[in-house]
Amino acid sequence: MTAGGEPGPTDSRAQFARVAQAYRTSVTHSDPVSLARFIEVAELRPNHRVLDVATGAGHVALAAAPLVREVVALDITPEMLEQARGQAAEREVRNIEFVLGDAEELEFPSASFDRVTVRAAPHHFKRLIPALAEFHRVLVPGGALALSDCSPPPVVRDWLEVVEIGRDSSHIRSRALEEWRALLLSMGFTVEHAERIEQEMDVLHWFERSGVEDATRRRLLDYYETAPQAVRDQLTPQWREGRFYHRYWPGLLRARKPLEPLF
Numbered sequence: 001m002t003a004g005g006e007p008g009p010t011d012s013r014a015q016f017a018r019v020a021q022a023y024r025t026s027v028t029h030s031d032p033v034s035l036a037r038f039i040e041v042a043e044l045r046p047n048h049r050v051l052d053v054a055t056g057a058g059h060v061a062l063a064a065a066p067l068v069r070e071v072v073a074l075d076i077t078p079e080m081l082e083q084a085r086g087q088a089a090e091r092e093v094r095n096i097e098f099v100l101g102d103a104e105e106l107e108f109p110s111a112s113f114d115r116v117t118v119r120a121a122p123h124h125f126k127r128l129i130p131a132l133a134e135f136h137r138v139l140v141p142g143g144a145l146a147l148s149d150c151s152p153p154p155v156v157r158d159w160l161e162v163v164e165i166g167r168d169s170s171h172i173r174s175r176a177l178e179e180w181r182a183l184l185l186s187m188g189f190t191v192e193h194a195e196r197i198e199q200e201m202d203v204l205h206w207f208e209r210s211g212v213e214d215a216t217r218r219r220l221l222d223y224y225e226t227a228p229q230a231v232r233d234q235l236t237p238q239w240r241e242g243r244f245y246h247r248y249w250p251g252l253l254r255a256r257k258p259l260e261p262l263f
Contacts, residue, residue, distance in 0.1 A: 054121030058084025151251025
């Protein structure tokens with residue numbers, strides 16, 4: 001923990017080292033439909049060099065690799081990179097370079113990538129603004145950032161943060177789609193695409209993927225019983241055949257670095 005009691009990068013590394021194998025097999029991260037939609041929004045081309053930030057078990061990097069010249073897959077957790085390398089080796093994918101590194105301090109020259117991709121990770125970034133500045137810096141003029149992350153409607157977001165942090169102490173903050181748009185504009189990007197996708201979350205699987213202990217799981221499930229009606233109307237929580245489900249909302253954006261500086 002940091003001096004202020006907030007999770008920092010070391011906490012993220014420890015958390016994801018512990019659950020790296022689970023992320024390799026995660027049905028959420030490997031889902032072919034959501035991956036295909038993310039790749040579609042990224043608008044990849046055969047000549048592109050792509051930086052996949054916080055690659056985790058490499059799902060985006062592996063989906064992008066057949067479509068582009070080169071992918072650099074970066075993660076702060078060695079155990080995650082090992083999972084990604086293993087998947088690449090199994091599939092005989094050879095145009096991915098795996099790099100241990102921090103999203104907030106990218107060790108690449110300016111204007112060295114045509115695309116930066118980051119999926120299901122920014123809610124772990126303690127210093128999001130420096131990370132976005134780094135994404136902007138390493139993109140070529142006219143290059144684009146494809147970003148996806150948890151993005152519940154505002155009426156749900158603050159209530160659900162208790163669950164997010166309870167299941168994974170490295171969680172910093174979910175951001176509503178409107179917040180993402182404003183942030184990206186403030187960093188000098190133009191926002192070309194922004195959508196909120198509605199999915200059904202298997203909550204028990206969500207807990208299992210993060211290694212939530214039984215006592216914490218019971219406490220969080222009890223917390224759902226306290227949800228205000230406005231939150232319940234959005235989440236529509238329900239038990240079916242011994243599993244607990246509710247709505248969940250990834251945001252999906254494409255933001256472009258202009259050919260000329262905006263300011």
